[in-house]
Amino acid sequence: MSIDTTWKYDEKYVEDFSAKQNEPKWLKDQRLSASRLAEKLEMPKPEKTNIKTWNFTEFEHEGTPKETFSSSEELHEQVQGLIDKNAAQQNLLVQRDGQTVFYETNSTLEEQGVIFTDIATAAIEHGDLLERYFMGNAVQVDEHRFTALNVALMNGGTFIYVPKNVKVEAPLQTIYWLEQADMGLFNHVVIVAEANSEVTYLENYVSYDTETPSVVNAIAEVYAEEGANVSFGGVDHLEKATTVYTNRRGYALKDASIDWALGQMNEGNTVSDNTTALVGDGSTSDKKSVAIGRGEQSQNFWAHIIQFGKNTDGQILTHGVMKDKASAIFNGVNKIEHGATKANGEQTERVLMLSERARGDANPILLIDEDDVTAGHAASVGRVDPVQLYYMMSRGIPQTEAERLIIHGFLAPVVDALPIQAVKDRLTEVIERKVY
Amino acid sequence: MATPNLKIENLHVEIEGTEIIKGFDLEMNGGEIHAIMGPNGTGKSTLASAVMGHPKYEITKGTITLDGEDVLDMEVDERARAGLFLAMQYPSEVSGVTNSDFMRSAINAKRGEGNEIQLMKFIRQMDEKMNMLEIDESFSQRYLNEGFSGGEKKRNEILQLLMMEPKIAILDEIDSGLDIDALKVVSKGVNDMKSPDFGALIITHYQRLLNYITPDKVHVMMQGRIVKSGGAELAQRLESEGYEWIKEELGIENERVGEPQE
Numbered sequence A: 001m002s003i004d005t006t007w008k009y010d011e012k013y014v015e016d017f018s019a020k021q022n023e024p025k026w027l028k029d030q031r032l033s034a035s036r037l038a039e040k041l042e043m044p045k046p047e048k049t050n051i052k053t054w055n056f057t058e059f060e061h062e063g064t065p066k067e068t069f070s071s072s073e074e075l076h077e078q079v080q081g082l083i084d085k086n087a088a089q090q091n092l093l094v095q096r097d098g099q100t101v102f103y104e105t106n107s108t109l110e111e112q113g114v115i116f117t118d119i120a121t122a123a124i125e126h127g128d129l130l131e132r133y134f135m136g137n138a139v140q141v142d143e144h145r146f147t148a149l150n151v152a153l154m155n156g157g158t159f160i161y162v163p164k165n166v167k168v169e170a171p172l173q174t175i176y177w178l179e180q181a182d183m184g185l186f187n188h189v190v191i192v193a194e195a196n197s198e199v200t201y202l203e204n205y206v207s208y209d210t211e212t213p214s215v216v217n218a219i220a221e222v223y224a225e226e227g228a229n230v231s232f233g234g235v236d237h238l239e240k241a242t243t244v245y246t247n248r249r250g251y252a253l254k255d256a257s258i259d260w261a262l263g264q265m266n267e268g269n270t271v272s273d274n275t276t277a278l279v280g281d282g283s284t285s286d287k288k289s290v291a292i293g294r295g296e297q298s299q300n301f302w303a304h305i306i307q308f309g310k311n312t313d314g315q316i317l318t319h320g321v322m323k324d325k326a327s328a329i330f331n332g333v334n335k336i337e338h339g340a341t342k343a344n345g346e347q348t349e350r351v352l353m354l355s356e357r358a359r360g361d362a363n364p365i366l367l368i369d370e371d372d373v374t375a376g377h378a379a380s381v382g383r384v385d386p387v388q389l390y391y392m393m394s395r396g397i398p399q400t401e402a403e404r405l406i407i408h409g410f411l412a413p414v415v416d417a418l419p420i421q422a423v424k425d426r427l428t429e430v431i432e433r434k435v436y
Numbered sequence B: 001m002a003t004p005n006l007k008i009e010n011l012h013v014e015i016e017g018t019e020i021i022k023g024f025d026l027e028m029n030g031g032e033i034h035a036i037m038g039p040n041g042t043g044k045s046t047l048a049s050a051v052m053g054h055p056k057y058e059i060t061k062g063t064i065t066l067d068g069e070d071v072l073d074m075e076v077d078e079r080a081r082a083g084l085f086l087a088m089q090y091p092s093e094v095s096g097v098t099n100s101d102f103m104r105s106a107i108n109a110k111r112g113e114g115n116e117i118q119l120m121k122f123i124r125q126m127d128e129k130m131n132m133l134e135i136d137e138s139f140s141q142r143y144l145n146e147g148f149s150g151g152e153k154k155r156n157e158i159l160q161l162l163m164m165e166p167k168i169a170i171l172d173e174i175d176s177g178l179d180i181d182a183l184k185v186v187s188k189g190v191n192d193m194k195s196p197d198f199g200a201l202i203i204t205h206y207q208r209l210l211n212y213i214t215p216d217k218v219h220v221m222m223q224g225r226i227v228k229s230g231g232a233e234l235a236q237r238l239e240s241e242g243y244e245w246i247k248e249e250l251g252i253e254n255e256r257v258g259e260p261q262e
Helices: A011-020 A025-040 A107-111 A119-125 A127-133 A145-153 A386-393 A399-417 A421-435 B044-052 B076-082 B099-111 B119-132 B137-141 B150-164 B180-192 B232-241 B244-250
Strands: A091-096 A099-104 A115-118 A156-162 A172-178 A184-193 A198-207 A214-224 A229-237 A242-252 A257-264 A270-278 A284-293 A298-307 A313-322 A327-336 A344-353 A359-368 A374-382 B005-015 B018-029 B033-037 B057-066 B084-087 B094-098 B168-172 B199-204 B217-222 B225-230
Touching (some): A025 A127, A025 A145, A091 A156, A119 A127, A119 A156, A119 A184, A145 A214, A156 A172, A156 A198, A172 A214, A184 A198, A198 A214, A198 A242, A214 A229, A214 A257, A229 A242, A229 A421, A257 A270, A257 A399, A270 A313, A284 A298, A284 A421, A313 A359, A327 A374, A344 A359, A344 A399, A386 A399, A386 B076, A386 B094, A399 A421, A399 B094, B005 B044, B018 B044, B018 B057, B018 B199, B018 B217, B018 B225, B033 B232, B044 B076, B044 B199, B076 B084, B076 B099, B094 B099, B099 B119, B119 B150, B150 B180, B217 B232, B225 B244, B232 B244
Parallel strands (some): A172 A198, A184 A214, A229 A257, A242 A270, A257 A284, A270 A298, A313 A344, A327 A359, B033 B199, B033 B217, B168 B199
Antiparallel strands (some): A091 A099, B005 B018, B005 B057, B217 B225
């Protein structure tokens, strides 16, 4: 047991916390069993990244009670910046240190039978439904200590349920905002899209304190049932003293699609796992992610699509920019299982090095247990192409501006794919700030 | 505005230690169109790249001035802002940067901070030029040359030429890979630029482009320098008779550079 002996979030603590939240018995039981597992299980061991010295234990689990806001105008200025003020329809859930402080949806959601609520409320009001999916096929509690801890200490998150044949028009947006400097956020998102439904979700993780150690452990489970389409956007921008473990998982049934657009802009040490299982025949996943490493941060990204179904299509695109003394490992894995005939898996990983002291590894991996498939990968690690620079400069654009355009262009696949303009604009600003 | 003047004197250029340009001289002014012709491998494209400042080419001797200013002392972007333009044979593709954003950045870099072009004015200008070059309007929002056909890339080079309004433009084999209709469109673009404030140096293998853009002077390049100059009639003769007669006249056995001379 390597959690240190002063660990205060023991089983007793978990039991009390669950009781305080008025949780149903199934959830309390899951938490307690997870708490026991967490003591036994090891931390994950991401390849080539040593996380043993990272802070995963120094944090406060319970934030001070928060007053809710009646208008988005009262939110932190930078949180407001993530919101499309002019949107005709707004579906927005803002959580501060795990507690909902602002919530606004348009009435059609309710008419359509869509559930969009925080996970604590869902546990009470939609307990049976949540139980059916919570820690379901997409993620296992006993994978390692962090998956177990997420369940034991879950203190924030969202539940989204879209009934069959329902198409949710406006995106559902969440903002997970860490205000308390030493907060430990154990966020858990569950998205269920029933057969032939459609939903777009966009989450933002933000914090503004740069010095105080804190921890974010976030899991998202996405279930796309037959013929359902889920677009998942995520922009992470947590400050540098925050250690992050983030695990986003998808599970797609027949003819379903789960697409990801992830802007991974954390300033601190980060382990990210994004895995999609294409279980049903004809299911697809298109995963795009961009990341920037700067300062001395260390990051490990895992992009994984596992194809079980026939005629499935898995696309992975990863672009990373590395500067200063930052290091990052980008692992991309297309796994095609035996029997997944006519499956296609492709991936591209490109890392742009802006500093000689930075480190960036691109590891494209194809694991194929079926003959009748197509697959391909491309990977590169390099500097800004001098011929591209020459071309742009030959039109009068100074070198720094040409590099800026090239880098923004390099990260555009995710910016372009995000569904909310305000979030695109903020992400562009974050890129600008991080690179220059 | 004074008439632009480009002067290249005794230019020597190396690439990776091999000398390609060996004592090249040329002077041209605004209002003039010069053509540089010659067989493959005689240094024509190297000349174009060296004038613009391609990082691979090293100038070992000679001078280049634009309106008396030392071009070799300038960075690539400074050369462009001073009024030089190179329509490239192989333009780069830049993903994620739209043609429109690229063009606007270029124009604003030239105009300078505080004097940026108004967005509406820019869009109007770009639409107008695209129209002239028969370019589809979706083009401006596509990424810079990404996935473009050979012909689209050439049109894009000419579009940029029209938008940038340089003093002196070098067109490096802008005709290669173009069908006759595209060639006409591209020529229309260049002819539209004709004025005392604009000079063009057209590099080509073939005479056919010169059916649409009439040169004032034609130069033949061999062994990394100009070996013969004349008027438009020289291009006609090259078209009908090829280059052999020049080689015979000058006693040149191998016109190429970077290879052992017989």
